[in-house]
Amino acid sequence: MKRRLISMAVCTAMVVGSLAGCGGAGTTATTATTAAPAGSAAGSETTAGGETTAAGAKESIVSAPTALTYIFADGDEGAKAAMNEIVSQFNAAYPDITITIEPGSGGAYSELLKTKESVGEFPDVMEMRDTAVYQRAGMLEPLPQDIVELFKTTVEFDGDTYTAPLAGENTNGIIYNKKYFDDNGLTEPKTYDEFIQLCETIKSKGDMAPLVIGGQDIWHIGFWFYKAYNDQVLSGDPDFIKHCYDGSKDFRDPAIKAVFEEMQQLFQYGQDGWVSTPDAQITTFLVSDMAAMMYSGTHMFSQIETADPGFAYGWFAVPSPDGKTRLVGGGGASGLAISAESAKDPDKKAAAEEFIRFFYAPENYKVYVEKLNAIPSTVVTPDAAFSPMMNTVIEALDNADDLSCMWNVRTGENELPPDFRNFTYKTTIEVIQGQRDIASACDELNKTWQVAMQNFNPVTSKQ
């Protein structure tokens, strides 16, 4: 009897122990330290709303100690450092609010967020990229008007704004080895043909690859793809996706074939092993004289300077084949957002909204903008110490013939079906590697598009 009772107690303890392992916050979550760095908002001056106590902390805006989870795409080291610093400062300024940063999974961010949602761990505050999808599912909380008014432009859904844009769209261009260019008498090309000739010249020299491509990260392929897509498709039809939805066009269009041809032409100048090179390694290629140029966003400037403070680099926009300069720029639908479920708790809602105000306060937002060399999205421009290179980019944006956001962040009738972009990029890799020809790639894209349209069609669903 005694033995049986002990056995039953052990069994019960095992069951309780195994159930205790279910749910709860991830064990890998990190809480940004509450030790505020020097010069932070924990000083006595008032910053993002709220009064400041004599000890430097803000007066409480919640009725009880409140914890929030926060996720963002942490594949970029600059973003990671900036977010950690700002969250640390916020936690120090608001002792009764604790924001815990959870791992953001780098390149698989959209999948991570969906996985988190499916296991009931949707974060309270997050960097939201698939805004339309989550807004339609009722998972995002509309932002209050005082936050919306902080920004130059925002994107509305049914009259409400759900995301606070982190920055203007990241402008892609060629970042090049200035010393190599100067030593070899190479100059920035003014036309697309000159750019191809430049790549040929560097390739024939044999010192290094003309271009370094981080093909292992699918979103890096997207930088190149969008350039070609902008050149060949959007130049002729800015509403191509809308026309694919209404059936007047499809992915067998000659413009799409031209996109693949442009990609094949560009990628022949990539380094050996480009398809398995992660984006995180391309800085190493550039500063180690293994490649002369990379095509990426302004967030790479700080990464290059960190990797080699003495490395001399330049930037130029790649002209389109028709002579125009088309750049990624302007505002998009992604940014910081608040979970609707979390917002049902008044304290969490107040804390989340205060965090967003704090984040975009000029002295805090400056940290983010400087680390990523990002174009500020706020009306009040932070006093960020932009590098001369960043000023070159801003000047190029001001003079560009066309500014647009990436095709996968558009909303409304030009919104892509979920994850169609990754399917397109993978198919592009197949074409470039010779696994399939352009005609069959277009057929495959079209078949996938037809299937995707059955579940998602913003054009016909309105009719």
Add this chain to the structure above:
Amino acid sequence: MTKKKGGIDTAAVAFIAPAFILYTLFIIVPAFSSVYYSFTSWDGISPVVKFVGLANYREIFTSARFGNALRNTVILTVFISIVENALALLLALLVDHVKWFKNFFRSAFYVPVLISGIVSGFIWKIMYNYNFGAINSLLTSIGLGEWKQDWLGNPKLTLLMVGFVLIWKGAGYYMIIYLASLQSVPTDVVEAAAIDGASPWQRFKTITVPLISGAFTINFTLSLINGLKVFDQISVMTDGGPGFTTETVVYLLYKVGFNEGRQGFGTAVGIVLLFIIIILNAVQQKFLKSREVQL
């Protein structure tokens, strides 16, 4: 002795109940609900679930992407099953016959099994790196630079390279099962055969192999199932690429379900995979069990 009330052994039920409840809640119930969702176009997030009948299954059996994923899965599974078991048996024979440091070798071959799939994927991803990885660096340093390959970028090699990682990680586990089976082969039978003039190969083929065929059955079944549901290494090393070269059925299920907002279709892929596993396992069991021999 336990008391039975009305023919029910209450103590036994009490011991089985926690595991049964957990198994029902976390395995059986989701499995049945998966069948329901496989007939819908649910996106995994929206509260609205739309019934679409057999549309998902029709798409699976006409989809080139599913066909590609199934082909990759079959190639990977067959490759892993054969090579992994051959290697495991070889290691078991070595460990069984080695005279010194038997325990050390047994532990050393088993260590990769203890590494998680994600970690093993990261380790080999770094080693396979074209420009900075250990394999290409070693080849260059010993004068075989022309043998350098883009191990995870060459579409002809990538699937096999993923397979090698799985074999490296799993062989130690099957080795233990073969080793236990080898050690249960009666030595007097082997000695009698030796006295009768049988060569080592004849003794292995006609005595050892039939007597360890139970271990073959277990190991081939396990490696078949593990090969069919491999995910971690593909996720970390290749994300199903380059292109769709290493996209398997399980990975396709994950991609369409979580990335493309087609949880209903992804669930239907899972149901089809379940039937594939059941059928393959049944065929394999029938074939291998018929060859088992017991003294």
